[in-house]
Amino acid sequence: MALLQIAEPGQSTEPHQHRVAIGIDLGTTHSLVAAVRSGEAKVLQDEQNRVLLPSIVHYTNAVHHYGDEAKSFLLTDPKNTIVSVKRFMGRSKADIKFQHPYELLGSDREMPSFQTTAGAKTPVEISADLLKQLKERAEKTLENNIQGAVITVPAYFDEAQRQATRDAAELAGLNVLRLLNEPTAAAVAYGLDQASNLAIDQNYVIYDLGGGTFDVSVLRFSQGVFEVLATGGHTALGGDDLDRLIVKWLKQLLNLESLSDEQYAHFILAAKLAKEQLSNEQSVQISLEDQQIYLDRPTFENIIQIALDRTIQVCKRVLRDAKLSLNDIKNVVLVGGSTRSYAVQQAVANVFEQEPLCTINPDEVVAIGAAITANQLVGNSKDGSLLLDVTPLSLGLETMGGLVERLVSRNTAIPVARRQEFTTYKDGQTAMLIHVVQGERDLVEHCRSLGRFVLHGIPPMTAGQARIEVTFQVDADGLLSVSAQETTSGVQAKIDIKPSYGLSDADMERLLVEGFQHAEEDKNLRHLQETKVEAQRELEALTQALHVDADLLNGNQKDHLEKARYTLSELLKGSDIKSIESAIKRLKTYSDEFAAMRMNRHIDKALSGTKLDDWSNSSSE
16 A cells, blocks of 8 residues: 655655755844754855845835945935834834934824835835845855745734734745744754753743844743743834934034934944944044044943843843742843943843853844744754743733723733633624723723724624623734634624734833733722623613513602612712712612512513413423
């Protein structure tokens, strides 16, 4: 009997054939690509033996320039030379408050486009142009078609930013195997799973300060599984911000109120060079505006201290989230070009009370980890650990009273699916609005709206009888889809959460910090809203009952009931929860008596015309 060979979809049926996959670090200031060759992950060079591709694109009517070739246009044509495009990915025009020389198009609530001489260019298109350069470099070096790519993103990227990254990759013609969090990629590159004792859980901190983003994650390796216990950071904090702080210091030193676009470009380049030189030297000389300015390490540390303090605050918060102390951390890994800075390394060493690991080039470590993961995902290697990333913020939906029902809590390992049943609020309700939100607060108004959709076709039933099953699914890339189904009829609806913009760094920090600061206040507000919802249900049920059986009440009973109902209705306009609870109790005293009268009537009606023999015959059958 012939044997059938089985292969994964899209993979070769030849077990010996090597499948080519790459790992890409799409960075804010630099991007690079790596692949596993002869069993070892290596970054790939261009024809000039350069590893790093500056994340810069210069647009003209004729020829576009990329990377190092685009750098020279930063001074001569800054408006058509796009840098740090990653900071614009998945964010609305209103979110972009940092200084830049570009003319942005579009409404405040949309991801903007850049006005260039080559026409309007979105951040997705610009990122796709950069990814095409890396793809071409890989194809030339590997002399083969690329079957898939793992692309890294900051762990704190939300759904909009992740989706924008995936869209850019697909526009560049890449088959995206997975979006991988940068800290997780760094852990893979260092082989922390291989260095760990399988019998003992090991905890690691990945401190990733790149050109434009900052992440810190706590990873645990336990019984062959790499799990992200907690993560935090800023989507707009990195080396670019350190450069801007130096520029601010230089402006104050030179008594300059503002800078032209050309001046600003000169100052940024000078600041970047000085920062890099201070990694190896005690002091540097900066030439600007026909003046010589000296900058030493202590002064540099003072200048950037405000940014370092923000990263340290995040580190402490993430440790608390992971419920770990400093003694529980085996190693701290430095990732990102900005961690080359002596000031950054000292700050990390001080807060974690140990020397951090930085033996692998911090510019290359993420791409190397992505390449190793890509090699595993296409089936070339069976080695490696299971990687579990986490959700950065809680996900839930709006319920009656503007309350949030969380289905996926913050720091839940992904991929994940959560299901929960809900029901209708009113009799005969045939549709339900599903409002998906993100955040740590108990009221919808304090969280971020991700999307809405309506489930139509619910069979008309008495309030509370319908069963609507809502499912939240977060895939391995961190992308969310939500579906709802009425279980008796089978009607369903769904939405893929693809908002047109992402959270600003301030919004992301606000959602987390306010969740802690207002925990007690939110608890009281939730109690108040739940009490109001209960009261409104009681009033609505009573109104319907009076419409049918009001004749059961005598004048005195009706007066008491109406007075109690009016008092409760008025109190619901305020926020005195004790008065509301007291009014509900008073109303129930009269409404329960009315309910008993109604029950007796309906029992009498049901039994009318029935003979005792009917019951006797029925019981003997």
